[in-house]
Amino acid sequence: MENVDFDGINGPDGIINLYTETGTTPMDGVWSIDPEFNAAFDATTGNLSMWELKKATTLITQNDYFFELRNATCGDVPFRTARLILGPYSGIALPPSGPLNINAQGCDSEGFNLFSAFALDDITPSPHSNGEWTYNGTSSSFLQIVDSKLFVDIPYQPGIPLVDQEVFEVTYTVGGILGCSTSQSTTVRIAMVRQVDPGIGESIAICEDDMLAGVYDADINLRDDEYLDGEDIEGIWLSEPTGEIDDELDSVINLRTIYDNLIDGGNNLRYGCMRYDFVYATEQRSAVCIDREAAVSFIFHEQLRPFSQSDPPPAICNNVLSGDLNLFDLLEFTTEGSFDFIYANDNYVNWRFISGPSGSSGNLGLPEKPEVSVLPPYEFYLGKINTFGAEPGTYIYEYAVSPKINCKVNNEVCDPYATIGDVFYCEHPCDVITARVEIQIFAPDYPGEDTNTNICETLGQVDLRSLLRTNGTSIVTTGVWTNSAGDVINNTFVFPTSDVAQTFNFTYTTVSTGGCTETADLALTINKLPNAGEDGSTTVCSDSLTVTLFDLLGGTPDTTGTWTGPFGYVSTDHLGVFDTSDDMLPILGAGIYTYTAPANAGCSSSDSASVEITIVDPIEIGDDVNESFCKIDGRVNLFSLLDRDTARTGVFEDTDSTGALSADGVLEFATLTNAIYNFRYVVRNAAPCDESSLNVSVQIIDLPIPNVPAQEFCILDAVRLEDIEVDVLNYNWYATQESETPIIDNPILLDNQVYYIATVDVDNCESERLDVMITILNTGERSSTGELCTLDFQDGVSPNGDGQNDTFDLLIEEVYNIPEAFPDFDIKIFNRYGSLVYEGNNNTEEFRGESNVSVRLGDDLPSGTYFYIFSPNFENNIPIQGSFYLSR
Structure with missing residues (x-):
């Protein structure tokens, strides 16, 4: 593939055309390949770009x-198939350079691609x-080749010259199959450079008490x-803020001097914790590697100052309702100079219950420490306990503070897992300190329970303590009774004389030897014998059955x-209310109603009285009437509007004082x-019924007469009745x-006609009618306003289909x-020849x-002037004569 040149431009490009290679054309169909190779x-x-195919063919059965x-x-059945056998290509190495x-060239700190x-x-x-x-050598510095990455370990050679480099020769071989090359190889030489090593620096945590004890007074050598362990000897110390290292090759410092400068x-x-980093730097041997640094860190940790309970154990009454106590408020912390050493961070403190009285509830609600501080509002450090109802006795708690509470920077607690960087290392070398807090809890003497009670006036007097409820405990007799005004009263209470029930509020107060006060309230009601009142009676009208018995x-x-x-009536209260406007109440019936006053609390007998109800009926009358009339109807007899069942013995009242209603x-x-x-x-009724009445509402519809003047039109307008403008809608x-x-219908208007118009509404009420005179002007006549009724025909005809003057118009809107x-x-x-x-x-x-x-029927007439005679x-x-121009 590295030798194929498809376009003949700029050397090989690795492209072949599948249609050309298989002797097919696009008319035969469309070639496809596994979607993996679509690119x-x-x-x-x-066109197939073989350079984009990343594997050589190594097996004759391979169908990649x-x-x-x-x-x-052919549908789903391929018309033709083809397979490409791709020969191996092992690539071209970069040109060699140097001796x-x-x-x-690569760095041995990581695998070289x-x-x-x-x-x-x-x-x-x-x-x-x-x-x-394949590695072509035997160097002990060679480790392995994994995923086309070369891994080596170049040994350290201290001192000058700074060489630390070794050359490795490797060969890349790509296999093939017969028909193409069976394999192809390319060999490259790689110079691998050792990465410099600054060593491993330690982080040393120092508690302030060791520093004050002189443990670190002597000079130390950071090397x-x-x-610092395993460092290259060629490195230097970078400048740092303590000023301890004056020379970049000097490794000696004094920690006590640094501490003294810190506390100033x-x-x-209150420096919390402070870290000082001394950085050792080594410079790269070649540009393919990097400079590296290691830090020796010293962290000075502020020691905890002691704290303790400041006062004798406080005496607390267990009946105080709030019951909340912050144990933290009982501690006193150390002050040195202008600094207060107060430790109150939830993350690094802990409260622990030590001991309490036998049978007590122990920690009195002391909460468990949360895994993550949620300040505010949780504030675990306060050690909040609830003393309300606690067992009397001595309780001891312990407050412990971790020294990590001091390890802060910019007021943020240090990350306990960080070892280097912007966050302090908080592996703390100082000790935890603790202090105990003791409290004394006392109980009050028992005064009994709050009580509400009722007694009958017949007793005359009573022992107040005997009226108090108890929880099974005996009430002490050393308490004092007071009334609602705060006056001290005797335990034996004599009833004052009264015509009504009386209620008294007394308080019984006890004070224990521990100074704890407790009270019980007594609400005493002295009831009279029951009184149902005296019998009564009334007569009510059946249309107003509303009474309170x-x-x-x-x-x-x-x-x-x-x-x-x-009818089985039973009231829900003492009132016995009947109200016809309330559907939830029963209907009042005639008869005897009995009122029973039960025995009052403390008194045993009841009392009763009765009320007799008599009901009379009013004359029946119909419903209200609402009617509408047109004013042109003239009159109406209101008796005719009443329903058939309404008695005609009544009279009509002119409610709106119209003056239009007669006596009948x-x-x-x-x-x-x-x-x-x-x-x-x-209609009048017998007592106690009020008069029967109904309302009659009469709507008079008086429509306005339309305002339509006499109408005058030119005969040429050919107006109709609907063309007359009217000032009302209906x-x-x-x-x-x-x-x-x-x-x-809509008749055409003629001269000297009279029409009559009236306003009408949706109910067909009409106004009075108005007569409207119609005048039609003939041509040549003038209107009352001086306008001439004249007929002016157009002066030209152009039948070209443009919609303008296509005809000699006889109708123009x-x-x-x-x-x-x-x-x-x-x-x-006529034409110009007549x-x-x-x-x-x-x-x-x-x-x-x-x-x-x-004979010219249907012929197009030529352009020119034509004459007309119009006879109405x-x-x-x-008749009207004139001319026009015919244009084509």
Whole structure:
């Protein structure tokens, strides 16, 4: 394939045409290849770029490059097949250079891609990928070739000259099959350069207490293996901020000097942790490798300062409702100079319950430390406990702080897994410190439980403590009773005299030896004997069955009772409400209703009273009436609007004070305008029923008379009745003042006619009728405004089909309408010699430049001037003569 030149331009290109190679043409069908190789094959032209096929054919049975020719005739069965056997191609090495004749150079720090030693450009195909590499040497520096990458390990040669390079020769062989080359090989020489090694630097964590103890006072040499191991000796130390290394070849530093500079004479005690990196750099031996660095790091860690409980154990009452206590608030932390050593970071502190009284709940709700801090609002470091209801006794807790709490930079906690870079290494060398916090919890004396109780007035007095409920514990007798005003009262309470039930609020307060106060509230109600009130009665109208039975009782009945009555009635409260406007309530019936006041709490007997209900009926009356009338109807008797069942014994009231209603109920429309008028029909009832009444609403429809003046038109307009402009939207035309049938056709208007018009609405109400006089002007007459009714025909005819003056027009919109105005007209057209060429009337087509008379019938007339005589043949309209020009 490396020798094939398809286009004969710029050397080989590796392209063949499948149609040419197989003796076929596009008429035979379309060639296809496995989609994997579509990028190499153009099915439209049949061109195959063999340089895009990446494997040589190595087996005679191999069908990788298999083609099928298909067409519509054969369908799914290939018309022809073909197989390409591709000979091996092992590529062309880059030109050798230098005294060692090498084709490429690489670094031993990573595998070298051997194909990068080949010429890979637009005019050179890449080698086939199914070849094998062979190392042609015996150097111990050779390791292996994997995936076309050469791996070697060049030994270190300290000192000058800095060579550290070795040449390796390898051969790439691509196999083939008979018929083509059985194989092809290309050999390349690769110079591999050793990557420089700065060694491995250590990171050493130092606790502040070791520094203060003098452990690191002596000078140290950074090149010692405990700090830097396996480095090339040719490296140098880069400049660093401590100033300890003045010379890039000097490896000696003093850590105590660095620490003293860090704390700045006590002005920087809260430094947290600080890392100092001393960087050892080695320079590359060749451009194919890179410079490398290693760092020796020293991390100074601030030590923890001690802390402890500041005051004696606090005394806490376990009945305080909030019950929340922060153990952290009981600790006192160290202060040095202007620095406070307070440790309150959730990530690096821990609370632990140590001991408590026997049978206690232990940690009193001390939460477990979360895996990840959620500050705020969680704040685990506070050590919040709940002392409410705790077992009395002594509780001990321990607060522990990890030294990692100090390891921060820019106020961010250091990454405990980082070893180098921008984040500090937090493998902490300092110790955890702890402190214990102790609290004392006391319980109050038991005063009993809050109590609500009722007793009857017949007792006279009571022992208050005996009324309190208990949880099974005895109530102490050393407590003190107070009333709602705060006054101290005796345990024996004598009832004051009263006509109504009385409620008293008392508080019983105890104080224990630990100073814990507890209270119990007593709400005492002294009830009267029940009172149902005195009997009552009432009469109600059946159209207003709304009463409250309780309001009908005499005396001062209790509000604790319920009602029973006819039809199984039982009230839900003491009121006994009946309301016809509320569908959820029962309907009131006639009969006896009994009110029963139950025995009050503490009292045993009940009391009852009754109310008798009498119901009378009102006269039945119909529903409200709504009617509409046209004003031209004249009048209406309102009694005629009532339904048949409504009693006629009532009277009509003129609610809107129209003055148009007579005593016998006749409403006259003459003085009424276009509006709705309300009247009330009233029938008197016997007490207690109110009068029966209904409303009558009468709408008077008074439509405006149209404003249409006398009409004047030129006869040429041929106007019809619908052409008259009217100032209302809905109207009827009539032939006479008394006609009952509107005009429904659209007659043409004639001179001296009179029509009558009235406004009409959707309900066929009409206004008064207006007479409208019609005047039709003949040609030559002037209107009342001075306009002349004249007929001016066009002065030219051009029958060219452009839509303008194609005929001698007898109908021009909004100008004249000859067929309508003069239905019996006739027109004659003569040429300039006086010969008749056209004669027309209402039944002939308009003149369009053709003769319709004599021997010239149907002939196109020549251009020129023609003369016409138009005879209206109607009343006093005289004939009209004129001329026009016929243009072709």
